[in-house]
Amino acid sequence: MRKRILGAAAAVALAAVMAACGGSDVPEDATGQEIYVQLCARCHGSDLRGGTGVALVGEGAESIDKPESYLVQSIYAGIGRMPAFRRTLSDDQILRVAQYIMRQQGR
Ligand code: HEC
Numbered sequence: 081m082r083k084r085i086l087g088a089a090a091a092v093a094l095a096a097v098m099a100a101c102g103g104s105d106v107p108e109d110a111t112g113q114e115i116y117v118q119l120c121a122r123c124h125g126s127d128l129r130g131g132t133g134v135a136l137v138g139e140g141a142e143s144i145d146k147p148e149s150y151l152v153q154s155i156y157a158g159i160g161r162m163p164a165f166r167r168t169l170s171d172d173q174i175l176r177v178a179q180y181i182m183r184q185q186g187r
Pocket residue numbers: 115116119120121122123124132133134135141142143144150151154155159160161162163165177178
């Protein structure tokens with residue numbers, strides 16, 4: 081019993097260390113929308129209509145005509161003045177936020 085408690089404590093400590101180096105505060109199972117709000121809205125606007133970053137929906141949103149792979153690649157590696165998110169987000173999280181944007185684009 082005592083051993084199990086120690087094991088659990090070690091797992092918690094390890095998780096804390098892993099969270100501290102690299103990774104983001106975004107939980108691994110966060111929805112695309114949650115990821116967007118935390119990491120993207122400050123540049124692309126909470127309504128996705130742009131700000132510092134380009135519009136992702138509505139007028140002037142060029143990515144509407146681009147394939148999913150274009151969105152994923154832009155987020156993964158960065159594009160123009162936008163930073164890369166490959167160190168901040170897992171591949172799954174990148175896919176989820178790309179799909180969130182596509183849903184907001186009505187596709
Ligand atoms: C620091 C500001 C900033 C943040 C944070 C940011 N972006 Fe961007 N994003 C930009 C800018 C600026 C561009 C336009 C890049 C260019 O073409 O020069 C862009 C472009 C894009 C594009 C391509 C759009 C197009 O029309 O080609 C996508 C998709 C995108 N961002 C998604 C995201 C997602 C998802 C996040 C959050 C994980 C995010 N961005 C966070 C600034 C930002």
